Amino acid sequence: MANINPARRAEIGREKRARTRAQLVEAANSLFARQAVESVTVDDVVREAGVAKGTFYVHFDSLEALTAAVAEELVQSFDEMLQPGRVSLSEPALRIAFGCRAFIDKALNDSRWAAVAARMTAATPKGGENIRRRLFEDLQQLPTESPEETSAELNLEVVVGIMLQILRALGEGRLSSLNRDAVISAILRAIGLGAQEAESVVERLPTTVPEKSSRAAAN
Amino acid sequence: MANINPARRAEIGREKRARTRAQLVEAANSLFARQAVESVTVDDVVREAGVAKGTFYVHFDSLEALTAAVAEELVQSFDEMLQPGRVSLSEPALRIAFGCRAFIDKALNDSRWAAVAARMTAATPKGGENIRRRLFEDLQQLPTESPEETSAELNLEVVVGIMLQILRALGEGRLSSLNRDAVISAILRAIGLGAQEAESVVERLPTTVPEKSSRAAAN
DNA sequence: AGTCATTTCGACTAATTGGTCAATATGAGA
DNA sequence: TCTCATATTGACCAATTAGTCGAAATGACT
Structure with missing residues (x-):
């Protein structure tokens, strides 16, 4: 007792x-x-x-609180994915490419993650602000041939738009036989790199550090 | 009586x-x-x-019926915007560029339209299927330098992704001082055209037929 | 002013939803 | 087996929502 x-x-x-x-x-x-x-x-x-x-x-306290928790977990996974590239890569184009490839890889072996990530950026724009800001800074640092025609603001929307659509497509089961590098190349060309430059960046991209294959086929 | x-x-x-x-x-x-x-x-x-x-x-009968009516009205406006380019332009890249420019112009002087269009494609994918299909056909007809690396499926998502994000941005008041041609150029480069080719297409784009400036500042 | 086919109105019900709380279940340790 | 701090439960309430329907309003015409 x-x-x-x-x-x-x-x-x-x-x-x-x-x-x-x-x-x-x-x-x-x-x-x-x-x-x-x-x-x-x-x-x-x-x-x-x-x-x-x-x-x-x-x-x-409410559904919003749960949504916020999901968003935070998502932001956490973003940061973990993007961290290695940010510290080790000095060239802006390489950092951008690295980040995009990380997202695509993650989406390729966890389509649920892709679907949720795409939906959450629309529902809670707050969570994605940091990633947007960092991407914007990288885009501003990008060396450009014709500065008067290049707008970091536009390039930001272009990169985000392509990535979100890829996430949506993978989340809905489309594009399952996707060529990672083709997406990254398209993004780099869209933001002003020449075709050869883009290919060069893709080839110089460091191989991803072996992931601790956590939730590969969960749910 | x-x-x-x-x-x-x-x-x-x-x-x-x-x-x-x-x-x-x-x-x-x-x-x-x-x-x-x-x-x-x-x-x-x-x-x-x-x-x-x-x-x-x-x-x-229900909210879905109203939503469908809104979607139909939207699809109608799409068709009206895209019709002139489809009949008069034989080059696929020109048709794609023309369509994109039409969307951007519309979004630029009717931000509400832009916001609604972006939201509706997510909520009722059915309405956008036709436009998607036509864009896909144009992308398949696009002459390509390295066919083994080019995927019309991917290019479709890329173009749609950029356009949707531009619509969202304009619908939220961002990007209001947007350079039309810069967007179109970015899209064309993303789907594989060289920088000069892209510029050439933009320059050869016929001037838009003067619009009957209907709902410019409505609501 | 009076007629009447048609549309509009808004109070109503039933079902769903957000949110609460007293009662119950849990389970490691004594 | 018994204790008890903690977590879980689901019936319950109030507010919101989808959908209905008889009554009132409309307005061109005579």
Whole structure:
């Protein structure tokens, strides 16, 4: 009948909590992959997660909070993917190409991720702001032949537009036999590099560090 | 107390009907321009249109029906914009460039149209299928230097991706001082044309037929 | 002013949704 | 096996939403 260590109690609680919270985030990801973020309801989420409704509100104040959690997880994965290239590559075009290739690789072996990423940028533009900003800086640093005709603002939209559409296509099962390098080459040509320059950048791109093949075929 | 012509009665009715229906479609356009299609409710529509709820169901069976009507109106505007170029231009690159320029011009002086068009392609992919198909055919006809590396499927996503992102940007007020030709040039380079070829196509593009400046600053 | 086919109106119901909370289940440790 | 801090549960409420329908309004014509 003696009391048990309260600190230990809390730890057990945290573990259980974390598991359930992860279930909810996982369910949201599955739902966001197949329908518009704005059309998902709390009931949808708890049904998908196999959890009672009250449990949802123990972990999140509202759907927006859950959406924010999904967005944060996504931003985290962005940063992890983009980090290695940012620190090691000095040439702007190489950094841009590296980032795009990382996105495409990720999308190629996790189409659900691609679908969710594409949908979330439309629903919560806030999350993507950092990546946009960094890409914009790289585009400004890009050496250009005809500065008066080149606009970093336009190039930003061009790169983002191509990448988002590729993510959407892969997320919907289209373009499954996609040539990574062809996409990157198209992007580089669109932002002003010559065809040979673009090819050169693609060839000089360092081989990706072997990924810890986590969620390859999950769900 | 004599009866009046029943045919005349019907005609009066049709006019009133058409006016109210147009109000509803107009309201839907305004709403779709500022929020996700999936988050718009019937109450939103009738409030925006200044019409009673019952009236909505006289004209449309459901929100989907209204959305379809908006989509059809949009597709109609697409066809009108693209028709002149399709009949008069024999070179595929010219046809593609002409179509893109038409879209950009329209978006530049009707940002609401741009926002709605971008949102609708995500919500009702069915409407855009025809335009996609025609663009795909043009891309297949495009003469290419290295056929083994060129994929019309990829180029389709690239062109659509850039155009959609430009529409979104203009619909959100970004990129308002946009250089039309820079966008078209970027698109042509992305799908494999050389820089000079792209410039040549842009310069050979026929001047747009003077538009009947309809809804320039409406709403 | 009176007629009447047609449209519009808005209060109503049923179903869905967001959000709450007292009751119950859990499970490691004593 | 019993304790108890913590997490989970699902019935419940209030607000919103989709969809219906009889009543009121409209307006060209006589």
